[in-house]
Amino acid sequence: MENRTPLVEMRNISIAFGGIRAVDNVSVDLNGGEVVALVGHNGAGKSTLIKILSGAYRRDSGSILINGQEAQIGNPRDAKKYGIETIYQTLALADNIDAAANLFLGRELRTTWGTLDDVAMESEARKVMGRLNPRFQRFKEPVSKLSGGQRQTVAIARAIYFNARILIMDEPTAALGPQESAQVAELVLQLKADGIGIFLISHDIHDVFDLADRVVVMKNGQVVGTVSTSVVTEDDVLGMIIVGKCPPGAVPGPGALQLANSVKAG
């Protein structure tokens, strides 16, 4: 376990927007079949870090390794080539086109003539949507007419359809009711069993403890620490989020509260 090459390794990643270091020297890793939760306050840098991995932002420094190999990720298309799929918090759906068109956006199925094969895309969309939400039937309507849960299902379907190896879920249950959230949780466990590595961003600490194997806590763009959910309590993690205090059993990061250490040393 210890010597296995991680599926994803992000090393010393930094990015600044106009002088503000949104992500500051962050290193995280993720193994296949593992769920790693990223938690922290709004503005802690979670979504920014994840957007670097998904190709939406270009990092200022640091490196990304996929299966131990240096990966060149300059745009979302590159990331998808490495099997990195993302469910964004905003869902990132084009509201004026239908579910199938969104599902295949950027990767359309085409006929031998090179034209769009809408019928084949709808057929595939029906299959994958049927797996996630068997009652969904509104394939002809633009996604702006769908409910929040249905839109979320479209976003999730898009991420899992293309055989992702690495899945990034940014607040995947934010728009969902309890029943649909449970469905997503079930899906996460199923994908995990299939050997997919999942980065999960969530504000819901219960979700995190239900689903994640490890938790990475971020604060002010830095990693406070990384802990295994099996060795700490929810309160420990809340302590990391709020004051940056690492409990015993955690691997402290550069953002950990330094005061405790210096007091101990003194």
Place this chain on the structure above:
Amino acid sequence: MSLPVRFLKATELDTRMLGMLAALAAIWIGFHIASGGLFLTPRNLWNLSVQSASVAVMSTGMVLVIVTRNIDLSVGSLLGFIGMIMGVIQAEILPAWLGFGSPAIWIIALAAGAAVGALVGALQGYMIAFLGVPSFIVTLGGLLVWRGAAWWVTSGRTVAPMDATFRLMGGGPDGAIGAFWSWIVGFVACAALAVMLIQARRQRRKFDFPLRPFWAECFLAAIGCVLILGAVAVANSYPWPAGIVRRYAEASGITVPEGGLFISHGIAIPVLIAIGVGVVVTFLAKRTRFGRYVFAIGGNPEAALLAGINTRWIVMKVFVLMGILTAIAAAISTARLNAATNAQGTLDELLVIAAAVIGGTSLGGGVGTVVGAMIGAVLMQSLATGMILLGVDTPLQNIVVGVVLVVAVWLDTLYRKRIR
């Protein structure tokens, strides 16, 4: 379900489009009655179709521009500039090299115009997509620049006459394909319609999707064919004027029988060009990745970017396409006038935008159809023609057109709110 609702559901016709056609029909019938039977004549409808062609061609591109949340205010000036260049090439430069009336002249002139249109479109598109200057500003600058450039080509001198072959693109008795070929075009269009319906039905069956009832398919095919062949019949029942018939008869050694010789105009070439452009741009918009991306960018630019679409490149290509379409419109317009003037196309940008917007293109982006914009262009031209027939003063014409534009968009807003 009431009968009309069931009917619309079965045929899957777009209610908004039906509303537009109804408005067009109302305008036509209204003008026909008010003018004492002058509007719905083959002659007037034929002229109406020719006069709509130039704006209709540009409106197809404007739909895509507006769908990507941009605007192009420069098309009228650009039309003048390209018209001038095509005019000078065919009337002053090429005859010296190739001889007067050489068959290559119109091709070279048109190709040069299209190239200029594409280049200007690329330049404006680059500034909008890659340098991030708002399209309103870039094309507002273009409106001034290209109008000035049009003047510059000949220092304001009008260029005439155009090449004889080039002139066919503008319509007139020569610039129409005659009765026989018009019927051929009509039958081919009907056959294409039938093939499309059958193909769509076959595809749906293959994937077990719900099918339209069989009667609805037959109804659509029948109504489509009636409309197509009806339009051909109208174009064919507009005869050449007696003077041109006499000249034609003398030239080909035919004696004109008692009561005159009936020679049909048939469909005008500019109208064929406009329909061809409409089909091609609709194909681009609906059936290619380019079109899908254009609409996705309009719906949510960020989502399009995150999906890995090169959104800047797509926006730039839309402006290149707009430039080429403007060149085609310039060819139609200069050919029809048989001259290139530096004022040509003045205020056309507003007619083109109005046609697109009346045709259901939303200025918010993401929504619009090419067919709608073309019907919008015909609708605008119908208003203008009808008011001229009624002898309405020009200032009042402008007032009416302005009011119609605003009311049409208001009604559209109401309609969209209701269906949401």
